[in-house]
Amino acid sequence: MDTSSEGDHELAPNDISFNTIPFSLNFHPTEDLLVVSDAEGRVKLFKYSLDENEVKLSLRPHQSGCRQANFSSDGKYIFTASSDCSMKVIDINTGSILYTREEAHDYSINCLVSKEFMVFTGDDEGTIKVWDMRQQNIVCEFQEHGDFISDITTIDDRHIAATSGDGGVSIYNFVRKSMDDISEKSDNELLSCLSLDNDQKLVCGSQDGSILIYDRNNLENVKKFAGHPQSVDALVKVNNNTFFSGSSDGIIRYIGLRPKKLLGVVGEHSTFPIERMAVSRDNRYLGSISHDYSLRFWNVASFYEEDESEDGDSAAANENEIENDDDEEDEIEDIENAAQVDDDSDSEMGDDDNDDDDDEEEEQEEESSSDEDIKRKKPQQNPIKAQQTERQKQKQNQKRSFFKDL
Numbered sequence: 001m002d003t004s005s006e007g008d009h010e011l012a013p014n015d016i017s018f019n020t021i022p023f024s025l026n027f028h029p030t031e032d033l034l035v036v037s038d039a040e041g042r043v044k045l046f047k048y049s050l051d052e053n054e055v056k057l058s059l060r061p062h063q064s065g066c067r068q069a070n071f072s073s074d075g076k077y078i079f080t081a082s083s084d085c086s087m088k089v090i091d092i093n094t095g096s097i098l099y100t101r102e103e104a105h106d107y108s109i110n111c112l113v114s115k116e117f118m119v120f121t122g123d124d125e126g127t128i129k130v131w132d133m134r135q136q137n138i139v140c141e142f143q144e145h146g147d148f149i150s151d152i153t154t155i156d157d158r159h160i161a162a163t164s165g166d167g168g169v170s171i172y173n174f175v176r177k178s179m180d181d182i183s184e185k186s187d188n189e190l191l192s193c194l195s196l197d198n199d200q201k202l203v204c205g206s207q208d209g210s211i212l213i214y215d216r217n218n219l220e221n222v223k224k225f226a227g228h229p230q231s232v233d234a235l236v237k238v239n240n241n242t243f244f245s246g247s248s249d250g251i252i253r254y255i256g257l258r259p260k261k262l263l264g265v266v267g268e269h270s271t272f273p274i275e276r277m278a279v280s281r282d283n284r285y286l287g288s289i290s291h292d293y294s295l296r297f298w299n300v301a302s303f304y305e306e307d308e309s310e311d312g313d314s315a316a317a318n319e320n321e322i323e324n325d326d327d328e329e330d331e332i333e334d335i336e337n338a339a340q341v342d343d344d345s346d347s348e349m350g351d352d353d354n355d356d357d358d359d360e361e362e363e364q365e366e367e368s369s370s371d372e373d374i375k376r377k378k379p380q381q382n383p384i385k386a387q388q389t390e391r392q393k394q395k396q397n398q399k400r401s402f403f404k405d406l
Helices: 301-335 338-367 384-394
Strands: 022-027 033-038 043-047 054-059 066-071 077-082 087-091 097-101 109-115 118-123 128-132 137-142 149-154 159-164 169-173 178-182 190-196 201-206 210-215 218-226 232-237 242-247 251-256 261-268 274-279 285-290 294-299
Touching: 022 274, 022 285, 033 066, 043 077, 066 109, 077 109, 109 149, 118 149, 159 190, 169 201, 169 218, 178 218, 201 232, 232 274, 242 274, 251 274, 261 294
Parallel strands: 022 066, 149 190, 190 232
Antiparallel strands: 022 033, 033 043, 043 054, 066 077, 077 087, 087 097, 109 118, 118 128, 128 137, 149 159, 159 169, 169 178, 190 201, 201 210, 210 218, 232 242, 242 251, 251 261, 274 285, 285 294
16 A cells, blocks of 8 residues: 555545444544444444554443534543433543433434533434533523424534524524524425534535525525535535535535535445535545445545635735735826726726626526536546646646546
8 A cells, every 4th residue: 555645645544334324423633533423322433544444442332322422622532412312421541431411301312512611412302402511511501493403513612503303593602591593494404504604604404405505694694505416414614615515315525605516526425325424633534424334534635725725825816916906096196187087986887797797697607506417426527627627737836636536
């Protein structure tokens, strides 16, 4: 096996197989470790590498399905939540169960997310609870949804967002112990959620395969992207404008927010539904678990590196534009008369018209995205590859094959 840095850039660890359906997957915040929970209540801790994947810990803390296992922010503990309504804390070094809350919820717990010393849980009847694990007590709880809580995502140090089977999404300020906003109910279950655009947009996957994009400051403002033939069960952020989606058709897609369009295909689990996805601490590997009883790794380092490069180029271009604008303004102040200023005003009005035309073209482009654009395709047939190649030729020192492994 080629273990050079160039080779490693293209490789990923081998698949991991299970005897029962895995329910959750999460990567350690500082080490090459990941935790997987399954339908029989087991929790397994793996050390992953290109050479081999080693089981570091295996136990069964729950007698029924362990729906979520997640690391604490410092990586010392694993928090678990189960359909038996209990929540546990496990020491990753010894496997000892340090804390058990047998009746953490009245109904089966479906999701669990941790941030610093806070833990957020949601159950099958729509209740969300906020826990302070320093005191091991409930800080507050919310009962705004009428169906299961499908996903919870942290937005900042004060807010979380949650999606529900009742078709709604809600935002909470857990410091003030209050709900900030809740959307109208959509026609389909919302199954996954993440925040993009500097936390100003909430992207939600739904049962019918569409993606709903909400304005965080006004959840009544929502746009719909009909981008998948089946349900969107998992979402992972790449940057403020792009993300990975995992669907019930078994395909992992790479999607842009502005404009809303399919950018590529990362890989697939044949036709088996994708249950969960997560990205490693260094953004090198995307992990996905599926109903095919497997965990697969995908090398996505080039996606994140390309986005960082584009962000840097965009920032530099903006700085140059600002400098040029300043120079032009100084010159205008010195030599232009009132008539010329009027001409400039007319020119600006023309620019506004062009902007409107651009907006219309973008809307038409977004609306033109259909199920045919998103249809099942092999990665090597990716239409974006030619565009990426052309753009890479224009960048003298950047010769990446963006979708070489897809």
